[in-house]
Amino acid sequence: xxxxxxxxxxxxxxxxxxxxxxxxxxxxxxxxxxxxxxxxxxxxxxxxxxxxxxxxxxxxxxxxxxxxxxxxxxxxxxxxxxxxxxxxxxxxxxxxxxxxxxxxxxxxxxxxxx
Amino acid sequence: xxxxxxxxxxxxxxxxxxxxxxxxxxxxxxxxxxxxxxxxxxxxxxxxxxxxxxxxxxxxxxxxxxxxxxxxxxxxxxxxxxxxxxxxxxxxxxxxxxxxxxxxxxxxxxxxxxx
Numbered sequence: 001x002x003x004x005x006x007x008x009x010x011x012x013x014x015x016x017x018x019x020x021x022x023x024x025x026x027x028x029x030x031x032x033x034x035x036x037x038x039x040x041x042x043x044x045x046x047x048x049x050x051x052x053x054x055x056x057x058x059x060x061x062x063x064x065x066x067x068x069x070x071x072x073x074x075x076x077x078x079x080x081x082x083x084x085x086x087x088x089x090x091x092x093x094x095x096x097x098x099x100x101x102x103x104x105x106x107x108x109x110x111x112x113x114x
Numbered sequence: 115x116x117x118x119x120x121x122x123x124x125x126x127x128x129x130x131x132x133x134x135x136x137x138x139x140x141x142x143x144x145x146x147x148x149x150x151x152x153x154x155x156x157x158x159x160x161x162x163x164x165x166x167x168x169x170x171x172x173x174x175x176x177x178x179x180x181x182x183x184x185x186x187x188x189x190x191x192x193x194x195x196x197x198x199x200x201x202x203x204x205x206x207x208x209x210x211x212x213x214x215x216x217x218x219x220x221x222x223x224x225x226x227x228x229x
Binding site: 004035041042043044045093095101102104106107108 | 150155157158159160163204206215216217218219
């Protein structure tokens with residue numbers, strides 16, 4: 001069964017540094033998402049992406065965050081200048097055409113900011 | 115705004131016993147509802163989904179869920195639990211947009227299975 005893959009599985013970064021989290025969505029999916037889960041808290045929506053542009057973003061997704069689909073297979077989340085509170089598990093997801101398609105999630109990237 | 119509440123943070127169940135996980139949602143229109151499971155170190159795996167039609171939906175691994183509009187609930191059930199069902203379970207509600215559907219998750223219920 002096709003799956004969403006995320007790299008790296010764990011990223012340790014110094015505060016203030018830029019970090020890029022990578023995702024390869026399922027190949028025929030057209031909608032892409034990022035979520036995060038701070039330890040002990042709910043999974044929170046960050047951003048959705050369709051047709052090479054952001055379709056929706058949450059309040060969390062401020063100017064420090066950006067997303068990109070640099071080629072036909074990758075989907076990236078960049079955090080420009082990381083803060084301690086960015087430490088979390090970041091999940092990428094993708095879904096097929098239509099609003100009623102379920103989202104398929106990757107295994108996540110654990111981001112630790114020191 | 116959409117939201118999901120999972121009232122039980124932890125549930126301990128004996129292997130072979132039945133399991134029911136509660137989920138209550140708040141959403142202004144007909145919701146799209148999902149249950150996901152997360153095993154340690156793993157991502158979120160879709161167990162089942164409800165969009166419309168039959169209110170009892172079957173999923174993978176022997177799970178089922180029942181949508182009750184009058185109670186704003188979407189409880190997950192399994193008749194006989196296996197040790198491999200120990201995991202964290204998340205209920206989610208989807209907001210239907212023209213492009214994709216943002217999910218709002220509950221806080222999760224961690225299931226422990228006793229031998």
